[in-house]
Amino acid sequence: xxxxxxxxxxxxxxxxxxxxxxxxxxxxxxxxxxxxxxxxxxxxxxxxxxxxxxxxxxxxxxxxxxxxxxxxxxxxxxxxxxxxxxxxxxxxxxxxxxxxxxxxxxxxxxxxxxxxxxxxxxxxxxxxxxxxxxxxxxxxxxxxxxxxxxxxxxxxxxxxxxxxxxxxxxxxxxxxxxxxxxxxxxxxxxxxxxxxxxxxxxxxxxxxxxxxxxxxxxxxxxxxxxxxxxxxxxxxxxxxxxxxxxxxxxxxxxxxxxxxxxxxxxxxxxxxxxxxxxxxxxxxxxxxxxxxxxxxxxxxxxxxxxxxxxxxxxxxxxxxxxxxxxxxxxxxxxxxxxxxxxxxxxxxxxxxxxxxxxxxxxxxxxxxxxxxxxxxxxxxxxxxxxxxxxxxxxxxxxxxxxxxxxxxxxxxxxxxxxxxxxxxxxxxxxxxxxxxxxxxxxxx
Numbered sequence: 478x479x480x481x482x483x484x485x486x487x488x489x490x491x492x493x494x495x496x497x498x499x500x501x502x503x504x505x506x507x508x509x510x511x512x513x514x515x516x517x518x519x520x521x522x523x524x525x526x527x528x529x530x531x532x533x534x535x536x537x538x539x540x541x542x543x544x545x546x547x548x549x550x551x552x553x554x555x556x557x558x559x560x561x562x563x564x565x566x567x568x569x570x571x572x573x574x575x576x577x578x579x580x581x582x583x584x585x586x587x588x589x590x591x592x593x594x595x596x597x598x599x600x601x602x603x604x605x606x607x608x609x610x611x612x613x614x615x616x617x618x619x620x621x622x623x624x625x626x627x628x629x630x631x632x633x634x635x636x637x638x639x640x641x642x643x644x645x646x647x648x649x650x651x652x653x654x655x656x657x658x659x660x661x662x663x664x665x666x667x668x669x670x671x672x673x674x675x676x677x678x679x680x681x682x683x684x685x686x687x688x689x690x691x692x693x694x695x696x697x698x699x700x701x702x703x704x705x706x707x708x709x710x711x712x713x714x715x716x717x718x719x720x721x722x723x724x725x726x727x728x729x730x731x732x733x734x735x736x737x738x739x740x741x742x743x744x745x746x747x748x749x750x751x752x753x754x755x756x757x758x759x760x761x762x763x764x765x766x767x768x769x770x771x772x773x774x775x776x777x778x779x780x781x782x783x784x785x786x787x788x789x790x791x792x793x794x795x796x797x798x799x800x801x802x803x804x805x806x807x808x809x810x811x812x813x814x815x816x817x818x819x820x821x822x823x824x825x826x827x828x829x830x831x832x833x834x835x836x837x838x839x840x841x842x843x844x845x846x847x848x849x850x851x852x853x854x855x856x857x858x859x860x861x862x863x864x865x866x867x868x869x870x871x872x873x874x875x876x877x878x879x880x881x882x883x884x885x886x887x888x889x890x891x892x893x894x895x896x897x898x899x900x901x902x903x904x905x906x907x908x909x910x911x912x913x914x915x916x917x918x919x920x921x
Contacts, residue, residue, distance in 0.1 A: 536781050539724075572903075583601035596646050627728050677709060697719060697727075712740045753781070765794045766786065813830060834863065884920060896909060
């Protein structure tokens with residue numbers, strides 16, 4: 478295992494050198510140094526294999542990722558298939574700003590026209606490396622020193638989405654960021670990057686989508702860094718609908734300052750092996766976060782949500798609610814950790830994870846945990862896994878509702894509150910349609 482991992486590490490070093498990321502003349506020195514340090518750190522850490530006894534990766538085996546020689550594409554090729562996919566997916570003619578990244582690199586042809594909002598920067602990172610806010614924030618929130626996948630992404634950061642909202646600014650239109658993986662003859666690895674910064678008293682709605690054109694095998698290793706200033710408000714929606722043969726590692730790091738509010742609703746519908754790392758640091762008094770999640774799995778899919786909320790200041794609160802629907806031989810894991818630091822009094826926090834098993838061969842692992850170092854707090858958690866309620870099913874059948882339709886009604890009822898928590902009506906409708914399609918394929 479270690480030997481194979483080392484061989485794979487060497488392959489990434491070769492890609493790093495071939496792409497000239499250490500010496501690219503057009504990039505600032507601070508970025509080249511950050512890449513080189515991250516590449517060195519990735520080689521030091523190696524992939525988090527079971528042999529290394531990494532408890533955080535107990536439920537997710539990344540052996541296939543570590544032993545596959547994924548190729549880093551030098552540049553994407555704009556194809557008709559990409560435009561067609563965006564139209565079919567409902568991402569074409571709607572009233573929102575759109576940034577599209579093909580294989581991790583910005584595609585102006587597929588994106589909206591330049592977004593010009595006074596005091597804001599909404600566009601590709603590759604056009605803003607010299608901005609002081611980018612230099613001061615990129616790579617400082619997501620921990621590349623201790624996490625191999627984050628280090629790998631940082632080493633290969635050539636582009637990404639930049640959303641910088643100036644103070645006292647409300648962005649009226651939602652912003653849609655789409656990371657689209659195209660079709661290649663080789664197995665490729667992409668490194669999508671997102672940097673979101675909201676200054677004081679600002680607000681925005683941002684949707685982040687990860688998807689693909691074809692059902693091919695690839696690795697998507699994504700990192701998002703989100704910084705919220707005092708009294709800022711962000712609704713962040715994250716949709717994962719990768720190829721059925723894809724691997725996706727998604728890391729999102731959020732920093733909340735005083736009286737800021739962060740609401741996240743994630744949905745995992747695709748992919749073969751999915752690992753989501755979501756860490757929110759509630760670092761300002763009276764700040765709050767709501768983290769909701771939905772995952773629907775079938776076949777041999779595996780989805781692991783590793784969620785951490787760190788209350789480092791008093792008078793903060795958080796709510797965390799994840800629900801899963803599992804069919805066939807699919808497996809899931811939910812590892813929720815809530816940390817309440819010393820002297821962080823008057824914290825109010827609750828987490829819950831519920832799973833609905835549609836097959837006797839499906840397996841849901843849930844591991845909620847609290848780490849409390851203060852004595853005046855209000856905390857609670859709940860976790861459960863079970864089958865459809867037979868009494869409720871019998872009731873519907875007794876009213877003349879066909880069994881297939883009755884089961885679908887109960888499943889939709891189980892997950893309805895997660896979808897209902899989406900406040901952007903257009904995306905809520907889009908998500909409802911995607912869930913309907915997924916459940917239809919699962920339930921026959």
